[in-house]
Amino acid sequence: MTLQTWWLYAFAVFLLSGTPGPNMLHVMTRSVELGFRRSLAAMAGCMLAIALVLAASAAGLTALLKAIPGAFEVLRYLGVAYLVYLGIKSWRADVSPEDPAGADMARRNSPMALFRGGFTIAISNPKLLLFAAAFFPQFIDPAQPKAPQFAILVGTFTVIEMFWYCTYALAGGTLSAHLRRPSVKRLFNRVTGSIFVGFGAALLTSRAA
Template sequence: MAIHTWWLFVGAVFLVSGTPGPNMLHIMTRSVDMGLRRSVAAMAGCLSAVVIVLAASAAGLTTLLLALPGAFEVIRYAGVAYLLFLGVKAWRANVAPVDVGDAPIVPSLSRLAVFRGGFLIGISNPKLILFAVAFLPQFINPARAQVPQFAILVATFAVIEAFWYAVYAFGGRSLSRYMSRPMVKRAFNRVTGVIFMGFGLALLKVKPA
């Protein structure tokens, strides 16, 4: 892989990853509700899902998945259902004022549960599969060993994605300072819920290439 090809990939991924989506919104809301420190588990869950899907692309598994009749549709509708569920849950969430410290707002929710929620958000998004299948291979030089190239691209994507997770988490941490009033928190929950439901409905239009 030529260095200019890698830089093109870096630029494209930086813009794609920075665009608000379900992962970023989920991390920001976790940071608002639980504090910056506990939102790290959500970041790890989302990032694990991203790396798994991109690694599957390198192994050719996503191409096989898209070739199986009905497989993509199952994933797509599962993703839609999960995002709609999150939207309704956010809309109906508790409106207690946010504590700006890092103490957990939901003490019964373990780090494993926070990680699992992030992972489900990431893995249920079929757009990630389309990205892995249609976008990633364009930066691979077929005349050279493909495994090292995929490894470099996946690692690069993971670093950039993690950077944007941190940006959105810090944004949520800052936002929490303005949410000491239940009315503001309720408005935030409902806007978040509408956005999650919007993402879910948008997935209905996603079709495999």
């Protein structure tokens, strides 16, 4: 892989990762609700899922799933169901002030719970596997060892994706100052809930290549 090829890849990933999607929306909503520092656990969950999916794609898992009839359809429906669940949950979220010391709230917003939430939303998108299978090979030089090149591509993707997570989380932290009023917070929850459902609908109508 030449330096020019890497720059082209990095620029493409920068633009693609910056486009709002379920992961970015999830990180931003966590930051709105809990603040930037608490949202780091959600970011870590998303990043681990993405790294695992990209590594699995590089190892040939995408080709294996394509060879299994209906595998991507099952994954797609699971992803749709989870996105719709998040949308309904956001739409119906309680906007009344909560006791930050409450045991139930502490359990739901523990670092592990936030990590699991980020991991689940990122791993539930089967299109990530297809993206890796279609996108990565364009930047691989077949005349050179593939493993180091995949490592560079995955590492670059991770750094850029994390940059955008932090950007969205910081925006969410700033936005939270304007969401003190329950009526405004309810509107925000319903808008983000509708967007999650919209992502689910888009995934439902898409077709694996």
